[in-house]
Amino acid sequence: MKFRRLKAIAIKEVLQIWRDPRSLMIALLLPFTQMFLFGYGVNLDLKHLPVCTFDREGSQLSQSLLKHFQASQYFSIVRNVDSYATIVKAIDDGTCGLAIVIPPDLSARLNDTGSASVQAILDGSDDNTANIAFGYTAAVVNGYSNDIAMTAIDRQGRPLQQTWAMTVQSRVWFNEDLVSRNFIIPGLVAVIMALVGAQLTSLTISREWERGTMELLVSTPVRPIELMFGKLAPYLVLGWLDAAFCLVIAALWFAVPFRGTLLTLFFTTTLFLIVVLSLGYLLSVLIRSQVGASQIALLVTMLPTTLLSGYIFPIDQMPKIIQDITYLMYSRYYVTIIKDVFLKGSSIPELMTPILFMIIYAAAVMVLAARAFRKRLV
Amino acid sequence: MNANHQVPQIVVEDLVKRFGNFVAVDRVSFRIGRGEVLGFLGPNGAGKSTIIRILCGLLRPNAGRALVAGIDVARDAERVRERIGYMSQKFSLYRDLSVEENLRFFGGIYRVPRDELPERMRFAINMAGLGGREQALVSTLAGGWQQRLALGCAVLHRPPILFLDEPTSGVEPTSRRRFWNLIHSLAGDGVSVLVSTHYMDEAEYCHRAALINQGRLIAIGSPDELKRTALGGELLLLECDALGPALAALEHAPGVLDCSVFGNALHVLVGDAERSLRELPAYLAQKNLSQTRLDRIHPSLEDVFVQLIAVDSAKRRIAA
Numbered sequence: 001m002k003f004r005r006l007k008a009i010a011i012k013e014v015l016q017i018w019r020d021p022r023s024l025m026i027a028l029l030l031p032f033t034q035m036f037l038f039g040y041g042v043n044l045d046l047k048h049l050p051v052c053t054f055d056r057e058g059s060q061l062s063q064s065l066l067k068h069f070q071a072s073q074y075f076s077i078v079r080n081v082d083s084y085a086t087i088v089k090a091i092d093d094g095t096c097g098l099a100i101v102i103p104p105d106l107s108a109r110l111n112d113t114g115s116a117s118v119q120a121i122l123d124g125s126d127d128n129t130a131n132i133a134f135g136y137t138a139a140v141v142n143g144y145s146n147d148i149a150m151t152a153i154d155r156q157g158r159p160l161q162q163t164w165a166m167t168v169q170s171r172v173w174f175n176e177d178l179v180s181r182n183f184i185i186p187g188l189v190a191v192i193m194a195l196v197g198a199q200l201t202s203l204t205i206s207r208e209w210e211r212g213t214m215e216l217l218v219s220t221p222v223r224p225i226e227l228m229f230g231k232l233a234p235y236l237v238l239g240w241l242d243a244a245f246c247l248v249i250a251a252l253w254f255a256v257p258f259r260g261t262l263l264t265l266f267f268t269t270t271l272f273l274i275v276v277l278s279l280g281y282l283l284s285v286l287i288r289s290q291v292g293a294s295q296i297a298l299l300v301t302m303l304p305t306t307l308l309s310g311y312i313f314p315i316d317q318m319p320k321i322i323q324d325i326t327y328l329m330y331s332r333y334y335v336t337i338i339k340d341v342f343l344k345g346s347s348i349p350e351l352m353t354p355i356l357f358m359i360i361y362a363a364a365v366m367v368l369a370a371r372a373f374r375k376r377l378v
Numbered sequence: 379m380n381a382n383h384q385v386p387q388i389v390v391e392d393l394v395k396r397f398g399n400f401v402a403v404d405r406v407s408f409r410i411g412r413g414e415v416l417g418f419l420g421p422n423g424a425g426k427s428t429i430i431r432i433l434c435g436l437l438r439p440n441a442g443r444a445l446v447a448g449i450d451v452a453r454d455a456e457r458v459r460e461r462i463g464y465m466s467q468k469f470s471l472y473r474d475l476s477v478e479e480n481l482r483f484f485g486g487i488y489r490v491p492r493d494e495l496p497e498r499m500r501f502a503i504n505m506a507g508l509g510g511r512e513q514a515l516v517s518t519l520a521g522g523w524q525q526r527l528a529l530g531c532a533v534l535h536r537p538p539i540l541f542l543d544e545p546t547s548g549v550e551p552t553s554r555r556r557f558w559n560l561i562h563s564l565a566g567d568g569v570s571v572l573v574s575t576h577y578m579d580e581a582e583y584c585h586r587a588a589l590i591n592q593g594r595l596i597a598i599g600s601p602d603e604l605k606r607t608a609l610g611g612e613l614l615l616l617e618c619d620a621l622g623p624a625l626a627a628l629e630h631a632p633g634v635l636d637c638s639v640f641g642n643a644l645h646v647l648v649g650d651a652e653r654s655l656r657e658l659p660a661y662l663a664q665k666n667l668s669q670t671r672l673d674r675i676h677p678s679l680e681d682v683f684v685q686l687i688a689v690d691s692a693k694r695r696i697a698a
Contacts, residue, residue, distance in 0.1 A: 008486025012475065019474045216470035219434045220487045221459045375455070377436045378397075 001229070005222050009230025013204070017234060026199055031242045034192045035249045038184075045180045046132045050096040052079040054087055056104040061148075065118070068144045069100060074136040087121060097123045098133050110148070185256045186342040187311035187335045189246040193269075194276045194301040194331050197239050201280030202290075202297035204231050205373070209288040215377065224373040228366070232277050239273035250342075259345030267348060268341065268355060272334040274362045276301065279330070282369035305331040330361045383411035383585065386445075387539055387570040388433065393442035395428050395593075402428045404593040405442065410572055412538070415565045417584030418574035419683060425593040426574040427467055430541045433572070434464050447539055460488070463532030467543040467574075471528055473517035477508050480516060480531060488535035502530030505560060522553030529560060533569070540564065542573040546580065558583045578680040589683055596690045601679055608682050611635045612651035614658075616644040617671035627665045631658065638688065643671075645685070 017023050051069060055062050069075045078096055081087055087099040101119040103109075109116040120137045122130040208214040217227075247265065251258045280297050287293040305311065308322070309331040315323055326332045333354035340346035348355065388410040395403035403425045410416045418426040431437045433446055435455030444451045447461040471480050481499045490498055503509055506526035508519075516524060525545055532540060542561070546554040558580070565571055565585075573584070581587040581601055588598040589608075597608045618624050621639060628637045628646055633654050636647040648654040651674045662669060677685070 002489060004489050005487050008483050011486075012472065012479070012483045015479055016472070016474055211473070212466070212468040212470045213472055214470075215436070215466045215468065216464060217487075219436060219459060219462070219464040219466070220484070221456055222487050223456075375435070376438065377431060 001223060001225050005226045006230040006233075009222070009227055010233045013231055013234045017238070023200060023203065026196060027238045027242060028245075030196050030199075031192045031246050032249075034195070035188065035246050038188050038191070039181070039249070039254055046074050046129060046136065048076040049074060049098055049129070049133050050078040051075045051098045051100060052081050052087060052090045052096040053077055054081050054084070054099060054101045057102050057106045059107045061107045061110070062102040065102065065141070065144050066100065068140050069137075072136065072140055074133070075140075091121065091123050094123070097126075097129060098137065100137070181254060182256050182343065183339060184312060185250045185254050186338040187309065189243070189250055190272065190309065190331055190334045190338055191302075191305045191311055192246055193239065193243055193273065194305045195298070196242055197235070197273055197276035198280035198283070198297040198301045199294055200235050200238065201232065201277045202284045202293040204235075204281065205284035206288050206290045206293045210290055218375040218377070224375065225370050227373065228278075228281060228370050232274075232281060235277050236270070236273055239277060240270070243269045243273065256342055258342055260341035261345075261347065264346070264348050264351070265338075265341050268334065268337045268351065268358070271355065271358045271362060272330075272337075275330045275334075275358060275365060278362065278365040278369050282365055282372060285369055285372045301331075304329040305335075308332065309335040311335050327357075330358065333357045333361075380411075380413060382568065383414040385412040386410070387412050387414075387447060388572065389443075389445040390429075390433070391443045393429065393432065393444055394440045395425075395432060395437060396440050401593050403432070403439070406590075406593075406595045407442075408588055408595060408598055410570050412570055413565050413568045415561060415571045415573065415583070415585045417581050417587040418572065418590060419576070419578060419581050419587055420590035421687065422576060424590045426590055427543050428593075429590075430464075430543050430572065430574060433458075434462060434541055435459055461537055461539055463535070463537040463540045465525075465528045465532050465540075465542045465545050467547070469524055469528065471516050471524070471531060474515065476513050476515055477503065477506075477519075477527060478512040480527065481534060484531045484534050490535050498534050498536075502527075502534055505533075506530045507556075522549045522557070525549055525553075525557065526560065529557070533564060538569060540569055540571045540573075542571065544574050544576065546575060546577065554580070578683055581679045581683075587679070589686055591687050591690050592694065594690070596686050597682075604682050605677055605679060609647055609677065609685055611647045611649050613675050613677050613681070614646040614648055614651060614654060615640075615671065615673050615675045616646050616658075616669055617642070618644070618662075618667060618669045620667060623665070624662065624667050624669075627662065627667060628658075631661050633657065636685075636689065638685070645675075645681070647685070 017027075053066050053069070055066065066077065070077050075098070079090060081090065084101075087101070090096045091099060099121040101121065103116070103118070106116050106118070118141060120134065122134055124130045205214070208217060250256045279300065280293075283293045283297050283300070287296060307313065308326045308329045310326070311331070315326050315332065318326070336354050337346075337351050340351060386409045390409070391407050393403050393406045394401070406425075406429060408416070418429070420426055428437065432439050433444055433451060435451050435458050439452060446458045449458050449461070451458050472483070475483065478499070481502055482495075485495045485499065503512060506523060506529070508523060508527060511519070516527065519527065529542070529545065532542075546557050549557065554577075561571055561573060562583070575581075584601070586598060586600050587604060589596050597604060599608065616624065616628075621642070621644065625637055625639065625644060628634050628644065633648050633650060634646055635649060638645050646654070646658075655672065655674065658672060659669065
């Protein structure tokens with residue numbers, strides 16, 4: 001490998017990137033817009049879910065319970081209705097996602113038997129929201145029932161004491177506020193870089209075939225490996241720029257806590273960039289048309305990175321076979337790494353396993369790309 | 379002929395290239411000496427570009443041997459590539475780079491010694507007549523200038539062998555003339571040049587011309603040799619009133635090798651012009667035909683090529 005030739009290729013590539021507004025646009029504008037679009041668009045938090053209530057008792061007790069719902073930031077009561085039919089209609093037309101029905105004998109039952117129940121009707125068409133809403137509903141009701149029990153005990157003049165022998169006190173680590181944004185945004189950085197990185201390099205070889213410049217280039221003594229490194233180098237710099245862009249937006253704009261070190265982040269991000277850039281390059285070598293290569297690049301980056309990397313959908317909740325498949329997805333490793341670096345502050349030794357997998361992946365793709373490039377016309 | 383021309387730089391023996399069932403190059407053999415300009419002539423699709431691409435190591439031959447600068451192209455294409463300059467048929471410099479940036483790029487790719495590069499770049503710029511336009515983007519240059527710049531890039535590293543694939547196509551006549559002068563000045567410095575063209579008149583600029591038709595080399599030699607001997611006989615021009623009957627009659631006339639219509643006259647290929655000039659009038663009279671003119675003519679290269687291609691194509695049709 002001759003550095004002189006590598007440098008000539010790299011300089012030429014920089015000049016071409018600089019003069020081609022399209023590739024610069026992909027490189028600089030896309031990450032920016034995607035960060036904001038997805039950062040705000042993808043939100044799994046439940047806040048102010050519209051609720052309608054059907055209070056069939058209308059007692060002090062029932063109103064007090066409903067006030068607890070109103071007070072919770074997860075719900076906001078939008079309507080009070082007086083029939084099941086209205087509830088059905090409200091859920092059907094989407095004006096509310098949850099209906100709380102208080103039975104006419106709530107107070108009576110509570111007094112007689114010491115327990116009573118309320119009904120929650122959920123819009124299951126969005127099962128994720130329904131699940132979360134159900135959890136919060138149970139929490140609100142439990143909290144309230146706890147209050148009643150305490151008050152009752154208090155009123156009976158017994159000394160105030162813990163009513164249950166044991167309770168579960170959960171303590172959430174790493175994402176204490178359970179803000180889904182905190183775990184989505186670092187993964188989003190991975191998605192965007194995979195997308196942009198592979199897009200950029202998917203054009204570089206196919207463009208030379210389409211413009212006819214490749215015929216001359218392959219007649220020169222340039223080696224495939226010089227061509228590959230010469231072409232990847234400028235895009236790695238662009239990739240760093242993009243990554244810095246995304247990470248700054250993540251940490252400053254979206255205020256995702258960053259607990260790791262910049263060195264760890266830089267090292268692992270570089271590794272990931274090398275994987276996606278050489279993947280795009282490999283596609284560009286194999287598919288000699290720009291449109292074809294960029295389409296396939298979109299396919300092999302977008303789908304696996306959004307669906308199979310654990311970026312939104314946790315891998316350990318997938319069926320076994322799909323879990324096994326995710327081991328083949330390069331982005332899975334980086335999503336794990338970047339979430340850990342951001343939220344846990346993990347360092348390189350702690351991330352050795354995913355780092356090792358990424359190194360293997362990068363090496364494999366580069367060897368394939370260098371070998372796939374034939375200095376022949378057919 | 380120059381003594382240098384005897385030192386072979388390119389040796390091609392029984393070269394064959396097939397694309398599927400199509401035979402693009404069919405057992406072609408030739409040699410090119412040092413400082414020699416060999417022109418490849420022939421219709422589009424004859425296989426000229428394919429042969430050049432094989433010699434540059436861009437296509438692998440199916441059979442035969444090709445030595446470029448003494449190196450077998452099929453075995454060690456990389457070493458060959460260091461010793462050649464190539465201008466492809468389609469313009470293949472970077473249009474979004476300036477004149478100087480293109481030259482610097484190829485200087486880097488061919489690893490022209492750094493201390494020599496400024497001088498080589500100046501040489502290329504002067505040769506292409508692009509002084510003062512070093513910063514212009516290549517896409518803004520006219521065709522002739524682009525082609526001369528492409529030649530400049532191809533010779534930047536002083537290759538002993540140059541492959542030029544239709545370098546003058548689409549270039550205006552004065553620019554073409556200038557281009558050929560450049561080729562000859564390079565050849566004068568000892569560079570061997572293989573240049574293809576579909577302008578028949580450009581064969582006159584070459585030391586030797588090779589005529590290629592449907593993948594086969596059907597004639598090779600200096601323009602003079604070709605005009606004298608390639609037809610395998612001497613050419614007579616016959617003008618008469620009844621072309622059809624005359625054509626039919628002459629095909630079986632003694633001493634006549636071939637006969638074809640050329641405009642409103644016949645070109646008659648004969649073994650011995652003197653004898654036929656004496657005997658043919660009588661032969662025609664015997665068939666109740668008469669000529670208004672019968673002369674010996676000296677064929678142009680174009681005549682030779684047209685004749686050879688027509689004969690070759692006809693032979694193949696019969697064979698097939």
